[in-house]
Amino acid sequence: MSHELFLSLVAFAFVSAMTPGPNNTMLLASGVNFGFFRTRAHILGVVIGFTVLLLAIALGVGRLLVLVPGLYSVLRIISVAYLLWLAWRIGTAGATDPIASEDARPMTFLEAALFQWVNPKGWMVCLSIAANYITPDNLWADIATLATVITIVSTVSASSWAFFGTSLRPLLKDERSMRIFNVVMAVALVASLWPIVKEMI
Template sequence: MTIELLTALATFAFVTVITPGPNNLMLMASGTNFGFWRSIPHMLGVGLGFPMMVVGVGLGVMQVFDIWPASYMLLKLASVAYLLWLAWKIAHAAPPASAEAAPEGRPLTFLQSAAFQWVNPKAWSMALSAITLYATGRDLAAVLWVAGVYVACGTISTTSWTVLGQQMRRLLRNPARLRLFNRVMAVLLVATLVPVLWPAG
């Protein structure tokens, strides 16, 4: 991969991972509700789970959509249903003071957040676009370059959004304010479905 192509890929990857989307909103909510350290498994699940998804997409998953177009629609429906469920969970998250007493008061695990990438509409869009643009031949070396760049950019993004949430926690010690914050995050998470359900053009 040439320096020019690598620079373009890094720019594309950074812009796509740092902008608001389901992962970043959920990380910010996790940082707010559970703090930075408890959110680390969630961060690692996003930061490593998405590049693993990129490898899977680049080495064959895209062909499934070509062979069976209905599978993409099924994936979209599953993604919408799961995101709506997650939005409900965020809207009803327990305040930090009662999080330990409530069974649902815990952040996503590594496996949960890694698996979430496969039903995240933005992740699918990012993975398909990155492979199409920067690993056109879908050879292993090019796919691994794309995945590696996303690991680096994802580390910056997941850390930034979780720290932002942790800092907001100080302003949201009041349970009523925290409930309002969680409900706003839930609404924004649902709003990320708009481009999926009503694509431009």
């Protein structure tokens, strides 16, 4: 991979990772509700899950979607349903410390990692990266470079959003403020689905 292409990859990965989307919205909400320490598994799940998704697409899963377009439609339906459930879960969360109900907990590593497979933004980013930054002549070297860059950038992004959420905790001490924040985050998560729903209708 040339120096110019590498810089382009880093810039694309950074912008894609840092801009608002389902992952970042949930990490922000988790940071507010549970703090950075308890959100670590969620962060790790996003980083590892997204890197694995990228590697799978780079190695041929993306080609399967091209050959069987119906699979992508199924993926989008599952994605919308799951994100709506997550939005409801965030919107109905209580105040921080103590946790308002037994059901309120941070997303686990496995949940966060598996979520990447139904995350529409994640699929679009991975497909774009695989299409633009992998060449047949340097397949394995390019894939190794992509995996390294994505892992580093995802770690920085996920940690930053969770830390930002944690920094807001002192401003959201009472039940009313926390509920308003959670509803806003739930609405933001639902709003992120509009581009997908628009294509489906």
